[in-house]
Amino acid sequence: MKGVTEGKITSSRGTIQERSIRVFNDDWGLFGILDCLELKKDKNGVEISAYNGKYTVSIVEYKISAPKNGKIRMEDRMQLLGQKICVDSLFSCDADTYFYYHDTRRRERVEFAEEDYIFLKKTLNEIREIKRNGHIPPIRKDQYCSGCSMKDICLPGKRGRI
Numbered sequence: 001m002k003g004v005t006e007g008k009i010t011s012s013r014g015t016i017q018e019r020s021i022r023v024f025n026d027d028w029g030l031f032g033i034l035d036c037l038e039l040k041k042d043k044n045g046v047e048i049s050a051y052n053g054k055y056t057v058s059i060v061e062y063k064i065s066a067p068k069n070g071k072i073r074m075e076d077r078m079q080l081l082g083q084k085i086c087v088d089s090l091f092s093c094d095a096d097t098y099f100y101y102h103d104t105r106r107r108e109r110v111e112f113a114e115e116d117y118i119f120l121k122k123t124l125n126e127i128r129e130i131k132r133n134g135h136i137p138p139i140r141k142d143q144y145c146s147g148c149s150m151k152d153i154c155l156p157g158k159r160g161r162i
Protein backbone atom coordinates (compact mmCIF):
# COMPACT_ATOMS: atom_id res chain seq x y z
CA MET A 1 0.00 0.00 0.00
CA LYS A 2 1.13 3.52 -0.74
CA GLY A 3 2.96 5.17 2.15
CA VAL A 4 2.39 2.53 4.76
CA THR A 5 4.20 -0.50 6.12
CA GLU A 6 2.05 -3.60 6.20
CA GLY A 7 1.25 -5.19 9.54
CA LYS A 8 -0.68 -8.30 10.46
CA ILE A 9 -3.56 -8.81 8.06
CA THR A 10 -6.81 -10.58 8.74
CA SER A 11 -9.63 -10.89 6.30
CA SER A 12 -13.22 -12.06 6.52
CA ARG A 13 -16.40 -11.50 4.50
CA GLY A 14 -14.98 -8.70 2.36
CA THR A 15 -13.42 -6.86 5.32
CA ILE A 16 -9.66 -6.58 5.66
CA GLN A 17 -8.02 -5.50 8.91
CA GLU A 18 -4.40 -4.44 8.97
CA ARG A 19 -2.72 -3.85 12.32
CA SER A 20 0.26 -1.76 13.40
CA ILE A 21 0.32 0.32 10.24
CA ARG A 22 2.85 3.14 9.99
CA VAL A 23 1.38 6.34 8.58
CA PHE A 24 2.55 9.91 8.13
CA ASN A 25 1.63 13.34 6.85
CA ASP A 26 4.57 15.62 6.10
CA ASP A 27 2.44 18.77 5.77
CA TRP A 28 1.26 18.36 9.35
CA GLY A 29 4.56 16.91 10.57
CA LEU A 30 2.78 13.79 11.80
CA PHE A 31 4.04 10.23 11.98
CA GLY A 32 2.57 7.31 13.89
CA ILE A 33 1.37 3.74 14.06
CA LEU A 34 -2.31 2.84 13.76
CA ASP A 35 -3.72 0.06 15.91
CA CYS A 36 -6.01 -1.02 13.10
CA LEU A 37 -6.95 0.03 9.59
CA GLU A 38 -10.14 -1.58 8.35
CA LEU A 39 -11.05 -1.83 4.69
CA LYS A 40 -14.56 -2.85 3.61
CA LYS A 41 -15.34 -3.69 0.02
CA ASP A 42 -17.60 -0.97 -1.37
CA LYS A 43 -18.16 0.08 -4.99
CA ASN A 44 -18.41 3.71 -3.80
CA GLY A 45 -15.18 3.53 -1.81
CA VAL A 46 -11.64 4.49 -2.78
CA GLU A 47 -9.44 2.41 -5.03
CA ILE A 48 -6.88 0.37 -3.07
CA SER A 49 -4.61 -1.12 -5.71
CA ALA A 50 -2.93 -3.56 -3.30
CA TYR A 51 -6.31 -5.26 -2.82
CA ASN A 52 -7.62 -4.86 -6.37
CA GLY A 53 -10.79 -3.02 -5.58
CA LYS A 54 -12.69 -0.19 -3.96
CA TYR A 55 -13.03 0.02 -0.19
CA THR A 56 -14.33 2.26 2.57
CA VAL A 57 -11.56 3.03 5.04
CA SER A 58 -11.93 3.05 8.83
CA ILE A 59 -9.42 3.67 11.59
CA VAL A 60 -9.90 1.83 14.89
CA GLU A 61 -7.90 2.96 17.93
CA TYR A 62 -7.94 0.50 20.84
CA LYS A 63 -8.28 1.74 24.41
CA ILE A 64 -8.22 -0.34 27.57
CA SER A 65 -11.23 1.29 29.16
CA ALA A 66 -14.13 3.50 28.15
CA PRO A 67 -14.20 7.00 29.69
CA LYS A 68 -15.87 6.77 33.11
CA ASN A 69 -17.90 9.95 32.61
CA GLY A 70 -18.79 8.99 29.03
CA LYS A 71 -16.80 11.93 27.63
CA ILE A 72 -13.86 11.15 25.34
CA ARG A 73 -10.68 12.89 26.47
CA MET A 74 -9.45 15.64 24.17
CA GLU A 75 -5.98 14.02 24.00
CA ASP A 76 -7.53 10.81 22.69
CA ARG A 77 -9.65 12.71 20.16
CA MET A 78 -6.57 14.53 18.89
CA GLN A 79 -4.64 11.25 18.61
CA LEU A 80 -7.43 9.83 16.45
CA LEU A 81 -7.67 13.01 14.38
CA GLY A 82 -3.91 12.88 13.72
CA GLN A 83 -4.35 9.32 12.46
CA LYS A 84 -7.23 10.41 10.23
CA ILE A 85 -5.22 13.27 8.73
CA CYS A 86 -2.47 10.80 7.78
CA VAL A 87 -4.82 8.14 6.40
CA ASP A 88 -7.00 10.62 4.46
CA SER A 89 -3.97 12.05 2.68
CA LEU A 90 -2.36 8.65 1.99
CA PHE A 91 -5.51 7.08 0.55
CA SER A 92 -7.30 10.21 -0.74
CA CYS A 93 -10.29 9.24 1.37
CA ASP A 94 -12.47 10.46 4.21
CA ALA A 95 -11.85 7.69 6.74
CA ASP A 96 -14.35 6.83 9.47
CA THR A 97 -12.82 6.91 12.93
CA TYR A 98 -13.59 4.76 15.96
CA PHE A 99 -12.39 3.94 19.45
CA TYR A 100 -12.72 0.34 20.55
CA TYR A 101 -12.95 -0.05 24.34
CA HIS A 102 -11.65 -3.33 25.63
CA ASP A 103 -13.57 -3.27 28.92
CA THR A 104 -16.99 -2.69 27.37
CA ARG A 105 -16.09 -4.42 24.08
CA ARG A 106 -17.78 -1.56 22.28
CA ARG A 107 -16.80 0.46 19.29
CA GLU A 108 -17.62 4.16 19.37
CA ARG A 109 -17.65 6.33 16.28
CA VAL A 110 -15.99 9.73 16.54
CA GLU A 111 -16.62 12.63 14.18
CA PHE A 112 -14.47 15.70 13.74
CA ALA A 113 -15.37 19.30 12.94
CA GLU A 114 -13.33 22.18 11.53
CA GLU A 115 -12.54 23.46 15.03
CA ASP A 116 -10.91 20.11 15.90
CA TYR A 117 -8.46 20.56 13.01
CA ILE A 118 -7.77 24.14 14.13
CA PHE A 119 -7.20 23.01 17.73
CA LEU A 120 -4.81 20.23 16.64
CA LYS A 121 -2.83 22.61 14.43
CA LYS A 122 -2.54 25.12 17.28
CA THR A 123 -1.47 22.38 19.72
CA LEU A 124 1.16 21.03 17.32
CA ASN A 125 2.56 24.55 16.89
CA GLU A 126 2.73 24.95 20.67
CA ILE A 127 4.53 21.60 20.98
CA ARG A 128 7.09 22.68 18.34
CA GLU A 129 7.63 25.95 20.19
CA ILE A 130 8.19 24.05 23.46
CA LYS A 131 10.70 21.78 21.70
CA ARG A 132 12.51 24.76 20.17
CA ASN A 133 12.82 26.41 23.59
CA GLY A 134 13.90 23.17 25.29
CA HIS A 135 11.30 23.92 27.94
CA ILE A 136 9.73 20.96 29.79
CA PRO A 137 6.13 21.86 30.56
CA PRO A 138 4.61 21.13 33.99
CA ILE A 139 2.00 18.39 34.35
CA ARG A 140 -1.56 19.66 34.47
CA LYS A 141 -3.68 18.83 37.52
CA ASP A 142 -6.08 16.74 35.45
CA GLN A 143 -3.31 15.16 33.36
CA TYR A 144 -4.04 11.47 32.88
CA CYS A 145 -0.63 9.77 32.61
CA SER A 146 -1.14 6.23 33.86
CA GLY A 147 -2.37 4.85 30.53
CA CYS A 148 0.10 6.82 28.41
CA SER A 149 2.60 4.86 26.32
CA MET A 150 5.09 7.77 26.63
CA LYS A 151 5.34 7.74 30.41
CA ASP A 152 8.65 5.84 30.59
CA ILE A 153 10.27 8.57 28.51
CA CYS A 154 8.27 11.49 29.78
CA LEU A 155 8.72 10.64 33.51
CA PRO A 156 5.65 12.55 34.66
CA GLY A 157 6.31 11.77 38.34
CA LYS A 158 9.82 13.24 38.25
CA ARG A 159 10.57 15.95 40.78
CA GLY A 160 9.64 19.38 39.50
CA ARG A 161 7.19 18.16 36.86
CA ILE A 162 4.10 18.26 39.07
Ligand code: SF4
Residues within 6 Å of the ligand: 139, 143, 144, 145, 148, 149, 150, 151, 154, 155, 156
Ligand atom coordinates in the same frame (compact mmCIF):
# COMPACT_ATOMS: atom_id res chain seq x y z
S1 SF4 B 1 3.20 10.68 30.47
FE1 SF4 B 1 3.87 12.61 29.53
S2 SF4 B 1 3.16 12.45 27.42
FE2 SF4 B 1 2.01 10.93 28.60
S3 SF4 B 1 0.12 11.99 29.22
FE3 SF4 B 1 1.61 12.24 30.89
S4 SF4 B 1 2.58 14.22 30.45
FE4 SF4 B 1 1.56 13.59 28.54
